[in-house]
Amino acid sequence: MNITKKDIDSLNAVLTVEISKDDYAANVEKVLSNYRKNANIPGFRKGHIPMGMVKKQFGKAVLVEEVNKLLQDKLNTYLTEEKLDILGNPLPKNDADINWDSEDFSFEFELGLTPDFKVDLQKKATTSYKVVADKKMLDNQVKTIRKQYGKLISKKVVAKEDEITVTFTSEEKEINNKATFSTDVIKGKKQLDSLLGAKVGDVVTLKTKGLFNDDHDNQKYLGVSHDDAHGLDIEVTLTIEEINTREMAELNQELFDKLFGEGVVTSEKELKEKIKEDAERQFMQQSDQKLLNDVVETLIETTKFDLPSDFLKRWIKSTGESKLTEEEAKAEYERSEKGLRYQLIEGKLREENKSLQITFEELKSYANNMIKAQMMQFGQINPTDEEVEGITARIMSNKEEVEKLTEQLNTNKLLQFFKENAKLKTKEVTYEEFIKEAYA
Known part of the structure; x- marks a missing residue:
């Protein structure tokens, strides 16, 4: 041979x-x-x-x-x-x-x-967003908490910031949905004016275009599908079933203890500090995901190399589950080319950087920490090593669980690697600015 x-x-x-x-x-x-x-x-x-x-x-x-x-x-x-x-x-x-x-x-x-190429993490800067909870957000959150834990008082006439229970109906979209919301979620001035002064039993006709602050609220309150919610422009009738206002709870130790446990927070200042800390921790998760996605896009854009495209189109045509035409194989290649390019880039990074490679001990340690965090959420603050090891062993014997953990750890390692090695420019923004700028 x-x-x-x-x-x-x-x-x-x-x-x-x-x-x-x-x-x-x-x-x-x-x-x-x-x-x-x-x-x-x-x-x-x-x-x-x-x-x-x-x-x-x-x-x-x-x-x-x-x-x-x-x-x-x-x-x-x-x-x-x-x-x-x-x-x-x-x-x-x-x-x-x-x-x-x-x-x-x-x-x-x-x-x-496979093409020969180099990955330059310093070629183009990527924005790393530091999202902060500003005074406006903190004040609004405190107000929301006071409302949530306040006393509900029945009313006869709708006023601003009242909580109303209504039934939305529309023959055109087959809507018949009961919902409860505060009038401050209404964005349209004309729609809000139509509700103010209404009484229980009144029926009001509203236009849905610009009705709520967010189009997703159409799905939440009107009961339409996610696709219909975006840009929904119809008339709906609204029957008022109930009107309430909330007498806001006092900012006292009883409320602080109810929110965070006895003695953890003792003043409004500490309350806002706690809200800020918790909010910015959640913001970091979103900004980290945005950073990861943006660095990936930057690397695909700046790492130039050719692919054996004609071969890959023929390979796709011959190896698919169903027989593909040349046009279908070409379209499939164009859909998958970007993903293939990033697979090669990531493979090169992992090959050249040992910090991105995962050992069994690292994976086991990651599983241990995840289990401890989950047990703490359910009140088991100090689980024994034997308990944790037992759960870890069961997870590590499950192929699907191991694959899932490996993917999570891979993502964490990549994110940390990019934070340490990619060319980044930090930009401090409020959450509202982050949403507008990052997802416009």
Whole structure:
């Protein structure tokens, strides 16, 4: 057997695998001998079938199977030993021209080679958002808490900031939905004016365009689908079922203890500090995800390399679950090209930076910490090492759980790596500014 590689260019090559009779003959004879021992053919005792008849009936199929097994085995061994980085799998080039009546065979395979490139994390700066809870947000949050824990008082007429229970109806969108909300979620001035002064039992017609502060509230309060919620522009009728106002709770120690536990917070100043701390911790999760996504986009944009696109389109066309046309294969390649580019970039980073590689002990430690955090959420503040180790062992024996944990740890490592090595420019913004700027 002989395998040779011919480079077409830096991204494409052809492998030729030559197989002679000596390479496969012994295996074919062995398989046919077993067929002879075990086959049931009418007119012959089991094990006494003439070998000539066995070869005539089974010889070609056995030959094809054994040659293909040998071919795949040697091909995989060659790729491993030569350390060839390929994209997709070897693509048979001349399989339709193979003459299975001959004794020697020559197989050709197209290869798509991984491009050679460098990743420069300092080429272009990415914005890293530091999201802070400003005074306006803190004051609003305190007000919300005081309302939430305040006393509900029934009213007869709707006024600003009242809490109303209504039923929305619309024949056009088949809406019939009961909802409770504060009038301060109403964005449209005309719509709000139509509600102010209304009484229980009144029916008000409102336009949904610009009705709420956020289009997602159409889904929440009107009961429409997520797709319908965006840009919804119809008329709905609103029947007022109930009107209430909230007498805000006093900022006293009883409220502080109810919110955070006895003695943790003792003043309005400490309350705002606690709210700020908790809010900014949540903001960091969002800004971190934004940073990760943006660095990935920056790397795809700035890391230039060619791909064996024609080979990949042919590979997609031939290996899909269903038969694809050239146009469909081209469209699928265009959809997946960006993801493939980032896979190669990330692979290069992991190969060159040991800090991005995951060891079993790191994964186990990550699982341990996650379990302890979850147990604390359920009130088990000081679980024993034995309890944690037992749960960890069960998780680590579950393949799906291990894959999920590995993906989470991979993401955490990448994020930390980018924070330490990518070119970043920090920008301090309020949460409202972050939403407008980051997701405009």
